[in-house]
Amino acid sequence: QSALTQPPSASGSPGQSVTISCTGTSSDVGGYNYVSWYQQHPGKAPKLMIYEVSKRPSGVPDRFSGSKSGNTASLTVSGLQAEDEGDYYCSSYEGSNTVLFGGGTKLTVL
Amino acid sequence: QVQLVQSGDEVKKPGASVKVSCKASGYTFENHGISWVRQAPGQGLEWMGWISASSGNTYFAQKLQGRVTLTTDTSTNTAYMELRSLRSDDTAVYYCARDFPGWGGFDYWGQGTLVTVSS
Numbered sequence: 100q101s102a103l104t105q106p107p108s109a110s111g112s113p114g115q116s117v118t119i120s121c122t123g124t125s126s127d128v129g130g131y132n133y134v135s136w137y138q139q140h141p142g143k144a145p146k147l148m149i150y151e152v153s154k155r156p157s158g159v160p161d162r163f164s165g166s167k168s169g170n171t172a173s174l175t176v177s178g179l180q181a182e183d184e185g186d187y188y189c190s191s192y193e194g195s196n197t198v199l200f201g202g203g204t205k206l207t208v209l
Numbered sequence: 210q211v212q213l214v215q216s217g218d219e220v221k222k223p224g225a226s227v228k229v230s231c232k233a234s235g236y237t238f239e240n241h242g243i244s245w246v247r248q249a250p251g252q253g254l255e256w257m258g259w260i261s262a263s264s265g266n267t268y269f270a271q272k273l274q275g276r277v278t279l280t281t282d283t284s285t286n287t288a289y290m291e292l293r294s295l296r297s298d299d300t301a302v303y304y305c306a307r308d309f310p311g312w313g314g315f316d317y318w319g320q321g322t323l324v325t326v327s328s
Contacts, residue, residue: 101327102253116263118298131312133312134239135313135314135315137230137254139316144304144318144319144320144321145246145254145306145315145318146318147257147314147315147316149313149314150307150309150314150316151313154313156316165249166230167311188254190254190256190314192312195268196268197256197269197270197271198244198255198256198259198312199244199256200253200254200255201252201253202253203253
């Protein structure tokens with residue numbers, strides 16, 4: 100039950116695109132289409148940005164997109180804006196009715 | 210609108226227990242499960258467990274099995290998380306979160322409850 104692997108940091112300039120990866124195994128990310136992504140600003144609760152690999156909840160800008168290839172899921176933020184800065188976490192169902200989170204990625208908008 | 214409102218911050222001594230509540234409103238409580246997620250200071254998110262608000266079935270992260278109890282009260286639309294035998298490394302913000310149908314994700318979160326374990 101090790102955490103999913105995310106890069107500790109990512110950055111981009113306003114208007115650019117940035118992609119954050121989330122690597123697991125065939126028992127979690129690779130085995131199920133139950134990957135979700137969360138944005139967290141300091142002192143706030145996480146906010147769901149992507150669910151079931153690539154679906155966007157109502158109200159989330161279409162600048163946010165998700166995908167998966169094998170055991171690695173990815174979150175892409177296009178047209179970066181200052182308010183996109185924050186911490187991003189992936190999570191995946193890992194079977195046996197349990198969930199695993201990634202270690203988190205700090206996104207900086209330069 | 211959907212809201213999850215948690216109880217206030219707590220300070221506990223090592224070895225004690227803590228019980229955090231999460232009152233839901235704005236949706237049919239029995240139609241969604243509730244997960245509990247914690248975040249130690251400066252650290253990432255850790256999934257603790259899940260409870261079905263309709264059946265009371267529960268599932269837990271292996272490392273917490275035996276120390277955590279999840280319950281719900283459908284008469285007040287409230288979920289509870291009790292953690293026993295507290296240690297200093299249990300110091301964290303504890304969140305409740307409503308699940309999407311299945312294991313798709315957690316779409317609404319409580320505001321968080323800080324539990325500090327200190328002698």
